[in-house]
Amino acid sequence: MIRSSLRFRLIVLLVLVVVAAQVATLAMVRIATERSVAAQLQAELQVGERVWRRFHAAREDQLLSSAMVLADDFGFRAAVASNDAATQISALRNHAGRLGADAAMLFRPDGAWQAGFAPESESAQAEALAPLLNRAEELGYASGVLILGGHAHLTVVLPVMAPEQIAWVAIAVSFGDAYAGEFRALTGLDASFARVEGGKLRLYGSSLAGAARADLGSLLAPAVVADGGVRRLEVGREETFLLAEPMAESGSDMLVVLQGSLERAMAPFDALERRILLLSALATGLAIAVAVLLGRGIVRPVAKLAEAAQRIAAGDYTQPVVVEGRDELAGLGHALEQMQAGIAAREARIVYQANHDGLTGLPNRACARAELDALVRTQGGQAAVLMLDLDRFKEINDTLGHGFGDKVLHEVGRRLSDAVRGDDLVARLGGDEFMVLLRDADPDQARRRARQLLEELRRPLELPDARMSLDASLGVAVYPLHGRDAQTLLRRADIALYDAKEAKAGVALYTEGRDELHLRQLTLMGDLRGAIAEGQLSIRYQPKIDLGRNRVGHVEALLRWQHPRLGAVPPDEFIPLAERSGVIRDLTRYVLDGAVAQNARWSADGLEIGLAVNLSAMDLMDDGLPDMVVGCLRRHRVPATRLILEITESALMRDVDYAVRMLHRLRAIGVRLSIDDFGTGYSSLAQLKRMPVDELKIDKSFVVQLREDSDDAVIVRSTIDLGHNMGLSVIAEGVEHPSGLALLRRYRCDMAQGYLFSPPLDGGALLEWCRKFEGVEA
Structure with missing residues (x-):
């Protein structure tokens, strides 16, 4: 009985020793594991912070590259240079739609809002973008996270060059839960984007949900960002490691808060503890050896995993993560290796996408x-x-x-x-x-x-x-x-x-030399719209002499531009630019209104005279042209019969059917119609007889060097005969020599215009010239 009691006590003692050893071993393993996992989790957070910066920088670079496509687009630059608001907003919306952007804005070089759309008012947009615009002034571009409409937006600002800066363009993409979810899918770490407001964190986006999200949003800011390091707090009833870092490179007060749950990280080790207990019950005698082996089997894989985590944190994805065995640590090592491969593949894909066109696969x-x-x-x-x-x-x-x-x-x-x-x-x-x-x-x-x-x-x-x-x-x-x-x-x-x-x-x-001409054209196109308001444009009038009566028949209104830096700009240069930039209609309205008003003043001074105004091809395509002409005549109380509208032959030939319909509408007003520059537009007789015109105006290229027995003389004489046979008056422009005038009289040309009689004059000078001419002729 004593022996049995001693054996029992020895067995009990041995069992107690073994059990105590196993309990102690389990406790030690638990403590060591928790410390190791905690250290690993902190290391993963450090790695995650670096991955975040690369991830965020790649997203900024991708958005910046996409914005550069818009800023460098020729059509967009032309629209900005010409202040074409409709084209600007269309281009901004189209480009934003392709990017999935929530806002696209255009600012003048001085930072004033010009065009765009965003979930804020224009003044709020300008105020929110001001810091980025200031930084873009220094660096040539800027990117950052802004609050628009109560939401965070990743925003880039680029200059629009043509070739000098003519505007700033800003593109903004929503920066919230989806963005945090992408980062979690990439790294396995939760991410939240917050700002300190009233001493607490206000979340603008997070991969967390439910209680964890609410708990994080209720935390006091010092508890998270007190010393800038990794903090251990209870979030959503789970022990959680948090790392809060400011988005310093974004130039804002936004924070990125990375979170890793200790409970989720420890989950793979629960099964390991059960295995240790089972082995202890089956073989108490081998408990110590098994404990030693298990300890050795735990420490080495964890060390390898920590070493691998450090390599990943340093950006080295080349070495595989090798953890032998089939236990949870091996599974964790395999998961870490997959994460490493996934990060490397995503970084490579991001770099590729940032440098290649998604449609063709070509470099962008x-x-x-x-x-x-x-x-x-x-x-x-x-x-x-x-x-x-x-x-x-x-x-x-x-x-x-x-x-x-x-x-x-x-x-x-x-x-x-x-x-x-x-x-x-x-x-x-x-x-x-x-x-x-x-x-x-x-x-x-x-x-x-x-x-x-x-x-x-x-x-x-x-x-x-x-x-x-x-x-x-x-x-x-x-x-x-x-x-x-x-x-x-x-x-x-x-x-x-x-x-x-x-x-x-x-x-x-x-x-x-084309570069200088191109820059000059861009300058002129940009300055042309403001030339009217700034008083740079003026109207001159050149008389047309009725050769049969030796009287002034009517005058032609001619537009002149005195640029403040470039001096006098000839009409042959700025009129085509006005047509290309869409300003020609404004110029036509300016000339028509100013010339008709001058005609009314001449009438009040006793000079009753016809007035010719030129129309461009774009004017002829304007369905509202007849109403504009009628309104102008009524406003200045000038009879329609005094107005002659001159349309170039080439403009009429662009769309003959539409031109004929428009000419009939203008003719119904009561104005007279003239084909300008006749002989240069390749019109046929069949087309000419359809047009309800009153005059043919021979192009000056046939008149300037008019000599008898020359090809020009044949063309001029034939044109005069053609016009008379069709019941039209014929006017010759560009008359500069008396010999040419003599030939025109012999050919029975109706009217002549040119420097032989007078250069273009302002309204007052023309009135005096007409009085002197009429007096001399009388």
Whole structure:
């Protein structure tokens, strides 16, 4: 009995020792594991903080690259330069729609709001964007997180250059729960975006839900961001590690709060503890050895996992995470390896997407600009930049749909890539605009290869939906002949592209001096709209002499522009620019109203005289033109019969049917109609007889050097006979020599106009000239 009691006591003692050892072992394992997991979790938070910065920076770069496409778009820059508000807001909405952006705004260079849309008023937009605009003034661009409409937005600001800065453009994308969810999917860590308001955290977005989200939002700010390190708090009834960091690079007071739950991190180790208990019950004698083995089996994998976490935190994704075994730690190691591979793949994909076009797979504008910058830094010989733009691509989108247009762009990108050499670069800059970078190409080679590319594109496209032909225009600039930096080469290639489109030549090489002309045109187009309000425009009047009665028949109103810096700008230069920029209608209204008012003043001074005013092709297409003319005549109480509207022959030939209908509407008002510059528009007799006109005005190119027995004389005499046979009056402009006037009298021309009689005069001077002329002739 004593032996049995001793054995029992020994067994009990041994069992108690083993149990105590196992309990102690379990306690130690639990404590060590919790400490290790806590350290690992803190390390993961540190890693997550670095991953967050890269993730956020990549998102900012992607948004910045997308905004650059809009800022560099030629049509958008032209709309901003010409202050075309409708085109500006359309471009902003279209580009924002493609990006999924919530706001797109345009600001003047001084920071004043100009156009756009956002969940805030215009003044609130300008106030919210002011810090970013100030930083963009210093750095050339800026990005940051702003509060618009009570929500956080990732916002970028870029200058719009043409080539000088003409505006700021801002694009804003919502910055909330979805963004935090993407980061959680990437790293496995919860993220929240908050700002300290009233001593507490106000959440603007979070991957947390329910009680955890509410608890985090109710925390006092010092409890989270007191020392800037990792904090251990209870959030949503779970022990949680938090790391709060300011978004300093965003220039705002927003915080990113990363969270990792200790309970979730410890979950894989609960099963390990049960296994230790089972092994202890089955083999008490091996408990100590098993405990030692298990301890060794725990410490080594954890050390490997911590080492792997540190490598990942440092940005090294090359080494695999190897943890032997099949237990939870091995599973955790496998999960960490998958996370490492996922982070590396996502970073590679982000970098690729930031530098390539999503539709064609070609390098995008940012990548092409970087390649061009690298080339001009290292290129020893010559290279060429080709800017390519598809002709009438908008018609393809409008008639066949954007889906078909995307297929066309994809096929164009493929053909260009197949047609260039291996070391050349093909990039899509946006829309239907492509860039080709040719290495080792002189001007002749660049022009020849550009024509080869054009011929390749002109081959019929065999698409599943249709078979069609394309045409394009290419502008060529050669390094270093046409520029030694990327910006100059791109701008001059773009100018050459415009020249190719204007001349319908297919391919155009940059011509020296066109850059200055281009800049002058941009300046004039930008200043033209304000020229009326600033009093830079004036109206001059040139008399037309009735050759049969030797009297002043009527006068022609001529617009003149005295630019404050460029001096006198000839009408032949600024009228086409006005037509291209859409300002021509404002100029026509200005001339018509001013000239009719002057005619009323002449009438009050006793001079009853007809008045001729020129109309452009765009004016003729304006359905409201007749009402505008009637309103002007009524406003100044001038009879319609005194007004002669001169329309150039080339304008009438653009759309003959519509022009005839418009001429009949104008004729119904009672005004007279004249075909200006007759002989240069290639109109036929069949078209001419349909038009309800009163006069033909012979172009001055046939009159200035008029001599008997010359080709000009034959044309002038034939035109006069043609007009008379059709019952029309004939006027010759550009009369500068008495010999030419004598021939016009002999040919029975009705009226003559030119410097032989008088240069264009202002209203008062013309009144005096007419009185003197009438007095002399009388």
